[in-house]
Amino acid sequence: MATNQDAFRDYLQFEKNYSPHTVKAYGDDLTSFEVFNKTHFNEENIDQVNYNQIRSWIVSLIDTKISNVSVNRKVASLKAYYRFLLKTKQIEISPLLKHKALKTSKIIQIPFSEKEVDAVLHQVDHPTGFEETRNKLIIDLLYTTGIRRAELLGLKLVNINIPNKTIKVIGKRNKERIIPVLPIISTQLFQYLGERDSLDVIVDQDYFFLSKKGVKLNESFVYRLINSYFSTVSAKVKKSPHILRHTFATHLLNNGADLNSVKELLGHSSLASTQVYTHNSLSELKNVYKNAHPRGESDLKNK
Incomplete structure (x- = not known):
């Protein structure tokens, strides 16, 4: 029953x-x-x-x-x-009606710097073989698209459109979004597919990212991969795929991207979710403000 x-x-x-x-x-x-x-x-x-x-x-x-x-x-x-x-009219009042959530301290996620990302990408600049090609693509794809770890692992062959330079991502609550990929990433997707096709056995045929045994990757593998590479260039406490997602958003905003566009790329349902990334680009915003405002130059001269 x-x-x-x-x-x-x-x-x-x-x-x-x-x-x-x-x-x-x-x-x-x-x-x-x-x-x-x-x-x-x-x-x-x-x-x-x-x-x-x-x-x-x-x-x-x-x-x-x-x-x-x-x-x-x-x-x-x-x-x-x-x-x-x-x-469903099973009860008339919620026992939690007047409950107040416990206070929590706001944890600021510190993104990687452009220098740190460049250093990692330099490490994987010339991959050879299936695993190195796959690992480079994973790092590049997370950084250039901002997709979540679960979204990356859920990518299937049918979601990859190399001619159109796009990928289809299944996000939270099964919401689909189309994300453009850079030409360099499109080339990497093609190269990885060639390496993938050379595997002796492919168990999980539908999934894009596989282990050398031909099975779908798990979340712990992707975490270990990102942590391992970024531990060599960064002393930050957290070095995870999620921090790479923060980095993607922060670097876009620092370089003048529109907040609404970043929201769409990240797959957020509301702008409020995206605005948490703006604190990271506040210093950059201050520089733009001082350089662009008519009073900015005189202010700088007085310092």
């Missing part, structure tokens, strides 16, 4: 178009609260609970020393579930 939680998962997957990974994460959070509720309040059904029960769960999560960001994410899963129950 289907439960409200089953219906909620179907709602997330088929109506909200959330990825299987996201649906599972929501389900795991509900199960976690369900187990807590049964253990501490001897109640199996989480559809009818009061805020005190949820608050006790939150306190228990904090006691495990996980971050406030993680706690807020888990509570957000509960919020979504109770909104669903409201929508």
